Amino acid sequence: MNRAPSTPEAARRLRVAFAGTPEFAARALGAILEAGYPVPLVLTQPDRPAGRGMKLQASPVKQLALRSQLSVLQPQGLRLEGRYGDQAALAHEALRDAEAEVLVVAAYGLILPPSVLTLPRLGCVNIHASLLPRWRGAAPIQRAIEAGDAQTGITLMQMDAGLDTGDMLMAQAMAIGPADTAVTLHDKLADLGAALVVKGLDALERGELQPRPQPEAGVTYAAKIAKDEARLQWTQPAQRLERQVRAFTPWPGTQFSLPDGTVVKVGAAEALQEHPQSGSPGQVLRSGPEGLDVCCGEGVLRITKLQKPGGTMQPVAQWRQSAPDLTGKMLT
Template sequence: MRIGFAGTPEFARVALAALADAGHVLPLVLTQPDRPAGRGLKAQASPVKQEAERRGLPLLQPRSLRLDGKYPDEAAAARAALAAARLDVLVVAAYGLILPAWTLAAARHGALNIHGSLLPRWRGAAPIQRAIEAGDAQTGITVMRMDTGLDTGPMLLERALPILAADTAATLHDRLALLGAQMIVEAVPAWAEGRLLERPQPAEGATYAHKIDKAEALIDWAEPAAVIERRVRAFDPFPGSLLMQGGEPIKLWRAEALVDAAAGEAPGTCVSAADGLVVACGQGRLKLLELQRTGGRRVSVADFLRGRPVPAGTVLGGRPLK
């Protein structure tokens, strides 16, 4: 089949590679423009761009697809390229740009989206992180036909995946990316041949996964230990979870919630530094396991404390107490 592809990060790259390996023709790939990244802030190609160039696939990087927007020439060029590609299906995965109605009609069988949740739960930009943060027992992949709403289109395939107790956004992302790639390879020919039935999303249970903001990184010790621990995993690798110690920002990458522990001390107080670093929370206590100083690397709390002791009774900074 002739498949157009629109995507940007690693989640999308895995799907693009799977479609190419399945033998489909990919006459056009859309991805976002190169962005500054790393310490030197050099322009860096997206994972999808790197995969497309490695395979010699035609590539466009418009800054917008809105014909009435800020970059109408780039949008018009993309529209002409999509029309010339004579697509059977357009596959979209974490593209990051709004798709106008004309893009959804650019392929003979419409546009299919690979979404990293069990819709209608966690529509939006950060479904993987929000599922972990909320303490969901499972998530999954939904392949849907796109409409003009935000992740509101009818569903074609859904498969669940358990969220493990140790899952971070990174580990869950990788498992979902593989599942999504397998599902889209299955879904594309089945949809084109009429072997998949559309199911409208149920009205109940819809939630929105807001984009992760760096401001969310700062830990609020007044929250329950279990909530903080989930957020630590949800924000790994971005933006990380941040505490303040002696005026210095420290990233917390791994922790254990001691939910049955009494927390008589003020939230943020270091209760013990003998076996890890135990901090009082609004409910329960949090045992810190892996920390990172600015410019340093992730280290165990034992290694961290050897270079920077934190006496019991020290109050760690975070968000103002509620």
């Protein structure tokens, strides 16, 4: 990633501190750098164990920041009075020394206390992956798919002390495709957020951003995804289960149990519009190369990819070669 050019014009650009952790945030940081904004400081989460060897791994934001020769801090907390008060104090001092005029935040993972929100002259701007006030909170991408929303988008928000309650600065909508999973929608929104934050910073630099309060109507909360949401409940409508599979791919995934108790993970599924057969919820109506057709509370869900414990995700046509015929059997 190229660093901002050292020209007189670049020197006049807003100084932008950045706080973020995953790939969603790294794309935004990359776009800010490409646009020529100086980034004097990057905050990101501490390195975490990852992979089979559980070795410490730097976040995507840290990796990009180091490649770009940016200053990086990884405090475990930002509250001066909290458990990590010493680390927070160092982060506060670094933000003051960086003389950043605005702090851009994207999927950082730490709560910013008022003492941080007021440090930059122009405050803190959050890149949020929904059209606020819908889906405030931790998992807006997954919850939008799960709920069957036709569209989502990116909102640039002036951060305050509430949970995604700040004034809106800029927003752009995007359709959710019928085959979108949390992975594909994440990538689309990451690209949209990267483009929009540059437009927002350009407008902020020109003094053209007009904050507007979020409407009181239409507020919903995107609760954090829990592992126990992975189980498919066959009494639910097939369309809802299809959305659940798409929303929870890749994590925590969705699963069910075979008649022998083996827990199987679902990789892909589709709700069938019409199916001539009917049965009890959880009953396999047909097991063919196209998939497992399972009766639901309403309609039929065709499971097209499966994974047994210790195995790899594979199409049902391949899985059936070493599996018994499940036609007529009950899944739980």
